[in-house]
Amino acid sequence: MKISLITVVYNAQDTIASCIESVIGQNYPHIEYIIVDGGSTDNTLQIIDQYRHVISLIISEPDQGIYDAMNKGLKFATGQVVGTLNADDKLADSQVLSAIAQAFVSSNVDAVYGNLNFINQQGNITRKWVSGKCVINSFNWGFMPPHPTFYCRTALFKKMGFYSLEYGSAADYELMVRFMYLYKIDCYYLNKVLVHMLTGGVSNKSLKNRLKAWGFDLKAMRKNHIKFPLLTLLLKPLRKVYQFF
Numbered sequence: 001m002k003i004s005l006i007t008v009v010y011n012a013q014d015t016i017a018s019c020i021e022s023v024i025g026q027n028y029p030h031i032e033y034i035i036v037d038g039g040s041t042d043n044t045l046q047i048i049d050q051y052r053h054v055i056s057l058i059i060s061e062p063d064q065g066i067y068d069a070m071n072k073g074l075k076f077a078t079g080q081v082v083g084t085l086n087a088d089d090k091l092a093d094s095q096v097l098s099a100i101a102q103a104f105v106s107s108n109v110d111a112v113y114g115n116l117n118f119i120n121q122q123g124n125i126t127r128k129w130v131s132g133k134c135v136i137n138s139f140n141w142g143f144m145p146p147h148p149t150f151y152c153r154t155a156l157f158k159k160m161g162f163y164s165l166e167y168g169s170a171a172d173y174e175l176m177v178r179f180m181y182l183y184k185i186d187c188y189y190l191n192k193v194l195v196h197m198l199t200g201g202v203s204n205k206s207l208k209n210r211l212k213a214w215g216f217d218l219k220a221m222r223k224n225h226i227k228f229p230l231l232t233l234l235l236k237p238l239r240k241v242y243q244f245f
Helices: 016-024 044-049 066-076 096-107 155-160 165-182 207-223 229-238
Strands: 003-009 031-037 057-060 081-084 111-119 125-129 151-153 187-198
Touching: 003 016, 003 066, 003 096, 016 031, 016 044, 031 044, 031 066, 057 066, 066 081, 066 165, 081 096, 096 111, 096 187, 151 155, 155 165, 165 207, 207 229
Parallel strands: 003 031, 003 081, 031 057, 111 187
Antiparallel strands: 081 151, 111 125, 111 151
C-alpha cells in the first residue's frame, strides 16, 4: 500500500527540515511525499531543495491558503491512502506510517486517525490530544479527531469532495464531519501518538480570530446536519480541557 503524504508550507525555514526528516526517517518504504509551497520568500525552498532526491514532487506557486494548497497536493497524490503533515509539525516516531498502513490492511477501513501531542519550542509536551473512538453520535457531542493524524482512502476525495475554502480555518473540521458523520465512512482509531504539533495556530492568535473560527465551525455543523449545532459549538472547546492534564 502506497501512502501519499502532503506537506503544505509557506516561510517555515525554522521547522521544515525537521518535518521532512521525520518523513524520510520512517521505516515504511511505500511513501509518496509531496510538498506544496506557497511561494516562500525566506530560505524554505533552499532547505527543501537539499532533500529533493527523497521528495516525490515539489510544487511552489502562490495559493489561496493552506487548504487550497492541500487540494493541489491531493490532485497529484497517487497513493491508495493520503494524509497531511504541516510544516511546523513532525511524525512522532519512525513507525507512524507503518502503523497506519497496518491499521488499514488489518481493519479494511476508509480512514484511520490517532493521537497528537502539542509541543513547545523547547520540545516539551504541553498538551496531549487523545482522540478516543468515534461512535455514531460523537460529533454531536463536540468530537473532533486531530486533523494531522487523519489518513483516508484517496478515492474518497473524488466521491465526497475536497477541502472547501468557504469554511476558512475550519475547512479540516468540515471535511472530517462530512466524511465521518454525514457520509459515515468506516474509521479506525489507532491509539498511538502519530504527530508532534508545534503550539500556536492562526485561529487561536487573537479573540477576533477565535470568534471567526467559531463562526466557521457553526457553519460546518449546520451544513453537515449536526443535530444541535449551538450545543455542539459549546461542547467542542470544552472537550479540549482534559488535554492539559
